Amino acid sequence: MLSNPRLLPSPDTVPDPYRWLERGDSPRSTEWIAQRDAEFQAAAATWPLRDALAADIRHLVSPTQWSPPLRRGGLLFATRRDGGDEHPRLVVVDPSGRERVLFDPAAHDPDGTTTLDAWEPSPDGTLVAVQTSRGGVERGALRVLSTATARPVESPVTGVRYAHVAWLPARHGPAFYFVRRDDSDGRRGVWLHRVGGGPDTLVHPCRSPRTVPGVLLRRDRWLLVTESHGTGHSNDLWLADLAHSPPDAPALRPVHVGRDIESEADVGPDGLLYLRTTHGAPLRRICAADPAAPAPEQWREVVPEDPEATLDGFAVAGDAAAAEVVYARTRLGVSELRVHSPATGVDRAVPLPGEGMVTRVSAEADGTVHFCYADVATLLTVFELRPGRTPRPWPDTGPPPPRTEVERRTLACVSFDGVHVPVTVFAVPGTPPGPTILHAYGGFGRPRQFGFSATVLAWLRAGGRYAVAHVRGGGDLGREWHLAGAGRHKVRAVRDLVAAADFLVSAGECTRDELCLSGGSTGGLLVLAAVALRPDLCAAVIASAPLADMVRFQRLGLGAMWTREFGTVTDPDDFAALLDYSPYHRVLRNPPTRYPAVLLTGFDGDTRTDAAHPRKMCAALLERAVGPRPVLLRYERGVGHGPRAVTRAIGLAADAHAFAAAQTGLSPTRQPSAGTAPTAGRR
Template sequence: MTPMPYPPARRDDQAEELHGIRVPDPYRWLEDPDDPATKEWLDAQQSLFTATLDTRPAFRDRIAELLRSGSVGVPVWRGKRSFFMRRTPDQEHSVLYTVDPDGTERVLIDPMALDPSGLTTLDSWQPDKEGRLLAYQISVGGDEESNVYVLDIGSGDRIDGPIDRCRYSPIAWLPGGEAFYYVRRLPASAVPAGEDQYHRRVFLHQVGAPSDEDVEIFGHGMEKTNYYGVGVSRDGRWLTISASRGTAPRNDLWMADLAASRPESPALVTVQEGVDAQTSLHFGRDGRLYVFTDRDAPRGRVCVTDPQRPGHEHWRDLIPEDPEAVLSDYAILDELGSPVMLVGWTRHAISEITVHDLATGAKTGDVPTPGLGTIGGIIERPEGGHEAWFSYTDNTTPPTIQRYDARTGQTTLWASSPGAVEVPAVKTEQVVYTSADGTEVHMLVISRPDTTGPRPTILYGYGGFGISMTPGYSASILTWVEAGGVYAIAQLRGGGEQGEEWHRAGMLAGKPRVYEDLHAAAEHLIATGVTTSATLGISGGSNGGLLVGAALTQRPDLYAAVVCSAPLLDMIRYERFGLGATWNVEYGSADVVEEFAWLWSYSPYHHVREGVSYPATLFSVFASDTRVHPMHAWKMCAALQHAQADPARPILLRNETEVGHGARAVSKSVDLAADQLSFLAQHTGLREG
């Protein structure tokens, strides 16, 4: 076949020696998005992508139709108001609503009203304890920078803000709505060059006062990559502050009695410091301190103690660790003759809720749920009660909100996603396969019930940061399966499906196990007749992009096509870009001899070899991505285009502007998903769609 007309990309003799090893980097010039040569190359890549992709309009139409289900979020109560998110069939973004004391429902924040272009996203929101004020955070163009504003809920007027540099900031209101704690980065002028994404601090803000007058509460002199959590108990008495180095699966934890010290100078008491565990606190209305922790319990447990004695030596198990299920959430219902705790679990990534006596922890029943799916956010009223709300979804069910009444023991539908859509019939099987080292791994396999034999298949995985792959409504999955394909989701090590030990088995030195788990999943699908290597595609994004990037360089013979989205691929230099330095607790650092060896053993960019027949590969990246710099995909794309031996398997780059790593308008999500499915269909042989 005629070779693909790839845009020319200069290969430099760029290299550096690290720990005695020569590390080549021929495309380092592509790290600079402002270089005219980079811009010219990106423009040419976009033209090639547009000319080469066999776009299937039926995919775009069906994905858009299935997304007309809309969505609905779990309600939150403050004072006499409730708050919730909802997206109707024709909306680009979810909208924040409130229900006033008289029952009137009205819009509080509509991102499209703020910005009709659709580029503004609502990142998070938090009403004050009385339900009178709302702190909310917005970003523009996908940059996730989060400016904080304050809204008067009654009038709808914006009364404070913007407060900038608040990416990933919690908001913890003090009673009365006059002040809140939050987390903010120091200004770039106050930190070393190149470190403006780090150096967070906890501040106290007085509503209406200039933010440069905010009092710094915590964080001075601590690790630059620390993330901080901050919370104030429902009665306003107790302050908690947590700190974790980057995304490390452990945190330090402090608390202060605000009745005994001033909010601007809280007398913090250490709950946990220098301990390899994650712990959080909840102050009950019964005066007990509830401790949610994986300390000495990798699958999680709930302990109780006295707030005056918060140390580990005083903890007593209330809900002990389950050897087979992961404890994910809990809520307390105390307006009952015998108060109860609802406990959320995931068992092989399938959710369930149990009921326990609050005093003893003894199990007294189960909460009925709609099916074998995913439950999120068990919410009760802050002033106590007998009701709880939670979200539910599965592979064919758009998000719904369920209400549980502890007085009757019944679960009823509280709210559905607002759009009516016809969802195709699919069959979901949970299979178990064996990885290279003998470990059993679970996988969900979704297909049309009337199809058998080898079919074009997408294998999806993530395998990192303790994130679980659970069932959920997906327009992309349903569209692919309806067209006759199979969609498999592997619950790889590195995720959280089996608790923290499962996560740690796939991080740092154990990262290669994640790739072995993916290869074993592919081999299982082939061995059981689901697909063949000629009809098997793999897909992953972010850490999952690293996964499929490593997979295509390790086993190019096993896969026909790859979609690699917003990936990490240069694992020697990843810490220098975006939020990379916050992830060295997950991957390791190239500055450390031993950890460099881990990274060097699999870094996808450095394992591209000339003359190899690589799978057809589509890189999809986003110019405003401030988490994972698109340079990873740019460099890897250039390297693969140079090395590819099979002209029938193109290496393409989809470089999208004005969007970032996370939230985006629905229409942009539709376009991206349709292009990705079209590419995979083209190179796995899926004929419908």
């Protein structure tokens, strides 16, 4: 740590020679970015695996992909992306099987920068709310389309960001609740919108400028409103019965408000309120309550906490006589799916195709459950689970494509303070020790789940190894694991990553010259902080859309929302911790140093982490780095932190991993060979 925090300079007097790069559109910044782009293009043209990786990634994502379907008014709604599509398109399928396109981002915006961020059909299926944004900014418009004509029926609702939409039943007329999350003019909260019916009505204003609102409507009756408190694993929850209060003035009853509890709620077909909650269970359990008496003191446990797995998602299916809770748990990146009967206590496992990730568990009114499954070598697939049956792919299109065999090993390294940190290593069987990417995220309590990544699979197929460090700050081992690496303790996540890198080298998985650290967003912060602390740690670093300036993070992007995760510069002790590990400032404090090769990526439409972070970090490294290893910035315009056109996503992924290959010695001729195992002590 730095010296006494009370003797530190103030945040406004910390040296910041590249603050001018916070204005990415200034003439000086524009010229600087153009220079970095020329350097990147010249370097990328020399990477041997660039074209091969891009081709393999495109091949791996070529099968048709569907979202879980929603059935409304006898119609089926889903998104579909075929191999040649740049974006998923929203389609509707009628009872005869005829499919029509309701919204195609590529047709709406031929330049490819519009994304379909969210959609929700009305209960009778006659209308669908579609949210889009352009240029990667993730703030956009909410349009209501006619299912019959695919045309808008009114002017769009603007200024929304991934808005939850909860349609009212038809008896209330065409209307829905939606949320405004990050407006600064007092409109944050839950709103009621009547289609073609005049101004929107604010039904629940946010109680704090730092909370994130959410809304759900269950069983056409129960309104659920939440306010999440940043990233602190807590939220407030209210419930209203629309059978006894009007939609524009719902009588919201507190379930839990102002308590250190995080809950996700649903109302089952049996009329009970079900909650996936941290109350009394850091790794979460499921409880049930009478909606008339919903306080935590009245809850009864339905599914207990598992001390070794996080409970990540659930849905309540069945009927009024026999409700069933379908829930997913994750053990160090691997999911399991189970069905629990509250009436009988029977709890059974649902067979899955392999050791992978289960997401988006949802239940239809007829008891059908849909969920998504993916693993390192299996493309995300929708499964349908009907009562009393085993799950089957939806839609059923025949045998899956050939699958690459991938081995998974979970190891444990000892961090600086004696804590054991799990490290998972993936490789195609027969891959010898050698070029390895070590990934970490370590933030916001999010567990790493081993789903499909065409980028990772292409790297493995090319003969590389891929490792994941389950560092503190993530949610891999529950809430306490998150809090142990959050706030003033964030440096523990950095040192856990350093320990994991040292462990891979000492265990003979790779040498230092064969190791590349990789992380995006908060993970980008970790990998940059790790090499700022230990420049000898590895050969290369990929930091995608990272945080880097932790003195100014609250003034950039959504940083003001993240003080529960990182702390605040207005608190002297928080400020001391932030300044200590801030990669930008540590590099500026260090003497000229031989750093690993560094590839930073930045996107000018990034409204989350803000592209000022990679710009400033690149400038600091260019000033302080010595030796032959490059410092590169791959900068894109017209995209942001989230989804983008497939071709642009493939280009980004291929460039990042071709860079890693070039720096770690992964050559086009390296191929896995049977019978090769790690050699202990290889350095």
